[in-house]
Amino acid sequence: MEAAILSGSIKIMLPKLLSLVEKSWNLSKDIMRDIKFLEKELGMIVRSIDMELNAPRQDHGAALLLLSIEDLRELAHGIEDCIDSLMYRASWKQQSSLFRRRVQSPKTLLTGLQFAQKLQRMKQMVVEAHDRRQRYPVPAQTSGDAPSPSSSASDPRLVDADLVGVDEHRAKLLEQLAEAAEGQPMQLKVVSIVGCWGLGKTALAADVYKTEAGGERFDKRAWVCAALRSPGEVLANMLREFGSDCQESVLLDTSNVSQLCVQVRNHLANKRYFIVIDDIQTQAQWKRIKSAFPDDNDGSSRVVVTTTIQSVATACSSENGYVHRMSRLDEKCSKRLFSEKACPKKYLHYDQPDTTAILNKCYGQPLALITMGEFLKSIGWPIGRTCEDACNNIRYHMENGETFGDMRRALMRSYASLGGHALKACLLYFAMFPSDHPMRKKSLLRRWSAEGIVETQASCDAMKLAAENFDELMDRNLIEPIGVSNNGNVKTCQTYGMMREFILQLSVSQNFVTLFCDDKKEAGKYARRLSLHHKNAKDDDRFKNIDLSLVRSLTIFGEACKTVLNFSKYELLRVLDLEKCDDLKDDHIKGICNLLLLKYLSLGGSVTELPEDIAKLEHLEALDVRKTKDLSPMEVKGFFISWVI
Template sequence: MGTLLPKLFDILQKEYQLQKKTRGEIMWLMSELESMQIALLKISEAPIDQPPDEQVKLWAKNVRDLTYDIEDNIDKFVVRIDTPMPNNPHSFRGFIERSLDLMTKAKIRRKIGLDIRDIKSRINEEKERRDSFIQRAFKTVGIEEKTDYLVRRLMEGPDEELRQQQYVVSIVGFGGLGKTTLAMAVYKELKEKFDCGAFVSISLSPNMVGILKNMLHQLDEEKYCNINGATWDEGQLIDELREFLKKKRYIIVIDDVWDNSHWQTIRYALAENELGSRIIMTTRIVSIAKQIGGAYQLEPLSLDDSRKLFDQIIFPLKDKCLPYHLSEVSQKILKKCGGIPLAIITIASMLASKKGNEHEHWYKVYNSMGSGLEDKPDLMNMRKILSISYYDLVPHLKTCLLYLSLYPEDYVFTSKTLIWKWVGEGFVETEQGSSLYEAGREYFDELMNKSMIQPVDEDGLETRYRIHDMVLDLITFISIEEHYLTRLDGHQSLSLPKKIRRLSLQTNVEEDVKQLATISLCHLRSLTVSEQSFNLLPSTLSSLCPLLRVLDLNCDGVENQHCKDICNLLHLRYLKLSCDCITELPKEIANLQFLQVLDIYHTHVKELPPSFIQLKRLVYLHVNGWYMRLPDDLGSLDMLQEIGDIFYIDNPTMLHNLGGLAELRSLSIDIIKWDESYDKAFIQCLSKLVSLEFLKVIGTVGSTCGSNLSPGPQRLRSIDMSDCTLTAVPRWMSSLSSLSTLSITLLTLGEEDLQILGDIPSLNYLDIQVRKATPDRNKRLVIDNVSPFQCLTQLSVVSVTMEVRFAPGAMQNLRNLEFYINVRETVDQFGDFDFGLENLSSLDSVGVRIWGSDSKMSEADDAETAIRRSLHMNGKNPTINLHRHDWA
């Protein structure tokens, strides 16, 4: 409804020369739909202890289908009338575009704007809560003792002979108890003690070939770097694993086993070699754990640990306690949660976000929770508990969460991919001045805050996320019930609805896809294809689903000739192609006049056709910038907000093109060889990027010290210039009023550099790397209250000799300091280790790395003693984390 009503309003506002009667019918239709929307909002805002009955839900479903059909017809009309006339630049479409500024906002848009502002306010209040604790709470309450116990059990056999045998521990327990979290904790604790290791998930309907390939890749990333492209079958992969592990002491985690046959397949691949290897398995099924042996029954949290987990989510800052008037109801809630961490986290996260009259609301939550969980924690009761958090969401967040039902179990995804998909679906609404991605990120953060989405710990990679199996179970159940999204994944018997709006194909089973031939897909709006399902589709995409808006093809079988057909999908808003066989895009890409998101990073496309610049509605472009040039006239895409990946810049003209992107929010560039011709072009480009919020520059860069940056990117919050070396801090940085995070590498550090850095008004985090000490300097640079650094709370300095000293009154808000020194060179240059740490009045923690190569042990001792003495004199009594390196 939120996207349909504005479209109707647009049709009335634009000069489409509608008949008077038609205009009247549209106005009547808008009035009726607004009345329906009011009723729907009342239903969604009903108390959580009064869920809608079946008749109301059926009515809501019918209204949804009605709005879909109306919107389909509108889109058909708009696409036809808005198609550009290729030989006439002064076309009717051009007149329509010139009329856009005359449009006003409908009443419903104003209402949505108010809702979004209210949501923003709530998100800002809860960000600190999310960042500081919620996602870590699960890992810190009640798990330490269990981890220690399992580590001892795995490693401390009664004698040496038994310790050398292969040993298996199976962790068994109900979904949501934390089996995976415990297994991961034990795995991380022990991995360094083994030759190699792997952590793989099986789930309900596993792809055994993919799992075995994943295991090989984790065991030896270098040897099996191209394993995913190998055509080995299951038997060949098992033989390869047995051969590889024959002489290795390994630790393997097999997570979420549902079927004993799947376990036996993997068990056979894990060669026994009397080297003391260890295997950890998790399952919800007691019989499987008993068959495997070494069963460890994971019990629910004790009442005390449940209380700790609950309280830490409600009060993450640990400086408050639960009010007396909430103690009784909280005990009742915890009793119903039955010690299941997932239930405690989801319920506590929801309660924590509520303000005002907590007592009444908490009792409503308690009364709506499924009964009997403490006696028999079965699936339906967990659904009831999780559904409370679902129905507590505002309408647009329900829609966004249900969209996650397109993913299979244990699927990991990036926030960026999901958010841009929401944008393509039309789920994201923005206020003036904010970007679509920003608004979508707030939606994502709110779902994180509600513990509906969990981060996956993957060191060294972009943060990835998943949804808990029980949450997936819930939203899949709701999605099927409401005909929201259909997923064919090869293991569930599904009666397909008459009208499919969103489809996710994740199957190699031809019988599954054959079901699609029996129904019409002409109403399909979103299609996600993985595995080898693409070649099983009964027809071309343009004839099969002409109204498609979102297309995500992550599968084999898609080639260049298919792209021409895809370019006939005139309604596309989101297009992602992850197919190695695609090497070029056709000129017909210009047909996609409504396209907002284009992601072809995982293809071999090296050049975009000239017609690409006709995609005037494009807001996000993701290509592999390491080998693709930015197209000429890219600056004409004046709605583009983000360019994914890093782009090579090999001439100043490319910077000039970038300067035309006035809506650009994020930019990463690699300037191959900087010379004086780039200085002016860079400053001019930056001056025009008035919406820029993040900038990363790598390569060989000069000083870029020009001070004239007008109007300049006053929204710029983060600059990363750590992968290039500047001769000085650019003076224009001090004019950036919103800059809060700066990472910069300097050839040498001087007084003027510190002055410019200190004058950046909102600087909160500063990371400075200095390549070499200033010659002949024997007195440290002093930072005092004359160099304001008024907002700085975190400082990291990597410098051979730590050339700065803090005077009284310096950096009065600094809480965390990290620095590096070389003992020998510091003594040679300055003769002491006096950094003035005692003068930092707000300091909470200090991290120091002392490098002692070619130095005397006594000098390193002197450095450590001086630093500890200085911190002891600091009235804040900061903690210290000090490391000494290389005493040879």
């Protein structure tokens, strides 16, 4: 997953390097030659990473892959620093002499010689990384080494599920699966169960399957899982489920989907059937599978599908269907399910510790409640550690705890299913914000665009692509709306429960975000995106080992020390969000004029005026002054910024 983020960041970097070559900016022939060399190398690096991501491998090759990725990440960051430093240098040189006298001169402004030396170092890093890969090649793997999608999966029909608070859901589904009433369409009915991960969709479908498949109403029954499987594999498993009259299914060719469709139709022709397809991932997957079902003239057959994606559920049930949206458990049911898992019977007479913190983390999701209950039981609940202790180290347990295995796999599967780098990066970006901070959609899209997280295309601008990524995250139920306008448009959103903890753990471990929160720094080697939460940035000493000149995004919630608020240090900054910075003053704002690459600026606090030279920030696309006390959008319209609110 880390490699996917790196590959995507390099893809975004390539156009910047091409632009650098085209503009040339009076670069020497030697520098131009080095840039073209790195341009070719970057393209080869991306293809190499993509090939490694798609190639199956055994665990003993993983360490070598990580070693290579570490080399490539350092190279990618180094090249990006060179590109942005040169852009900053060019922007600085283009400013008037009066502006350069008024604004503090950057201390790390690259000279032509220094830039050439950095490029030479980048070239050397490419050679060294290549030599290291030659000395320690990753052994080639065969397809047999790849894990089977079903290798670790258990049949949910055989599991005694912990169904709490689902009576209403069950009754509604059974009502939809009942015999067609007079006047209803005489055709196949498809019922879709949709909701975010961990809500119990599969468990509910299995419960309904046991109820419906136990009688004599249906001639054919099947339960198949579609996750990580091709349509051919799903159809082959369906044939095997049909029973002893399908012994030939053992030798089925899963690549011949058309033939499999014919075989399924032959088995279902003129019969009543009930089929559950668990965890469908795409509309294309459903379209191929659906073509295997014969026309049902008497309307007696039923198909149930489960999915985490709203648009897929809608497509599955578009004709004579029903979409059932799962909801989270209420507080009473959440507490009941958690207590059943956490508290052994011999301790039922004990006074139960306060469970508020853990219930808030689980957010009414049954899988999270069961996982946390079993975990706390394993460490001595209710006489062991408190819920607060467990919550404080939840991300460590999610990554390493044995009882967290099912939840970890569910979360990782949701993340891995996101196509491409941009969508993954957009999701990880939510780690920049505290859990109690709803995010405005428009501001979020502007930030994604300003940081270059979404790849621009000739036929589509960055804001439109950012909006498409936002809509897909919403469609996949990975984020949820908080404020919605009268016409249904999302205004504010948030992450939730254990999904947020997973995003935090992943973004920090992949060096995507450097986070200061809970009186501790959670950082990797590189500080590209810096987020400071709730007065955890008041000590200057905590920042002495961070090179602020390389930070691309800075967001402050609460108070900050002088080092952090010295904006002359952030030469390559593109996003600056000070809306929730409590001690922001006019004097701090003067240093912002030094941020020549800044694209997004949000102000708050006691700011009463903007420095005149802010108009020189030619890359500034968005200026948000709504949270300032004395500034209004009309007062800053004259700065010729494309988006002032």
